[in-house]
Amino acid sequence: MRVSFVCLGNICRSPMAAAVMAHRAAEAGVPVQVDSAGTAGWHIGEPADPRTAAELRRRGVALTHAARQFAAADFARFDLVLAMDADNARNLRRLAPSAHDAAKVRLLREFDAASHDGDRDVPDPYYGGDDGFRRVFEMVDAACLGLLETLRTR
Ligand code: 4NP
Numbered sequence: 621m622r623v624s625f626v627c628l629g630n631i632c633r634s635p636m637a638a639a640v641m642a643h644r645a646a647e648a649g650v651p652v653q654v655d656s657a658g659t660a661g662w663h664i665g666e667p668a669d670p671r672t673a674a675e676l677r678r679r680g681v682a683l684t685h686a687a688r689q690f691a692a693a694d695f696a697r698f699d700l701v702l703a704m705d706a707d708n709a710r711n712l713r714r715l716a717p718s719a720h721d722a723a724k725v726r727l728l729r730e731f732d733a734a735s736h737d738g739d740r741d742v743p744d745p746y747y748g749g750d751d752g753f754r755r756v757f758e759m760v761d762a763a764c765l766g767l768l769e770t771l772r773t774r
Contacts, residue, residue, distance in 0.1 A: 621771055622653040622697060625728065626712060627704040630658030630687040632753070633742050634704060635668040636676060637728060637760045643681045644764045650771055655698065657690035659711040664689055669746070675753045695721035702728040702767075705741035729759065731766035 625637035634656035645652040667673070668685045676683045692715050695701065701724045703709035709725050716722035729740040742759050745752030 621651070621699050622655070623700045623702060623767075624655040624657055624690070624694065624698045625702050625704070626657050626659060626690050626708050627742075628658055628660050628708060628744065629663045629746065630656055630660075630689070631663045631666055631669045631685075632672050632746050633744070633756055633760070634658065635683065635685040635687075636672045636753075636756060637702070637704070637742075637764065639676055639681050639683045639685075640757070640760050641764045641767065644761070644768050645771075648768055648772070650768055652768075652771060656685070657688050657694065659690055659708050659715075661689040663687040671745070671750055671753045672756075674750075675757050679757060690715070692717050695724060698724060701725045702731075704728055705744070728763045728767075730763075731770060732759070732763040733766055734762065 625634040627634040638654045638656035642654045664687055666687045695716055703712055712725045713722045727740045729735040742756055745756050
């Protein structure tokens with residue numbers, strides 16, 4: 621299974637989601653290839669936001685990251701493309717070369733059984749404080765555990 625996590629800038633949410641999923645999958649012994657990218661290209665080549673890095677360090681989750689922009693050709697490389705919010709999902713579906721590729725786009729939080737229709741965005745923490753990054757970690761971790769369960773039972 622090859623999964624790409626996608627947000628806007630690829631420095632806050634999606635690098636955190638990819639790192640958490642890699643950590644949880646390794647812990648569970650489930651083979652998953654993870655990647656992350658942004659729909660925007662503003663931060664290409666940059667490391668993760670220091671607040672994402674700090675939150676992951678605090679949780680004992682390893683991170684190596686250089687930001688990149690999701691390209692149409694990337695769809696061929698992944699089974700699932702998990703958007704952090706509805707805007708990201710819309711932009712990804714618009715970019716998809718085929719209906720088959722567009723169908724790979726899902727919201728990450730769909731995999732959190734405790735989440736609800738209409739409230740499935742991982743909110744952009746970029747302009748907020750550290751508590752936003754803590755919240756993102758908790759949302760992403762719950763969804764990654766659900767995703768892991770889905771992958772395990774399929
Ligand atoms: P991310 O957060 O999409 O979770 O990486 C953002 C990072 C940068 C910007 C916006 C959101 N920005 O406007 O530069």
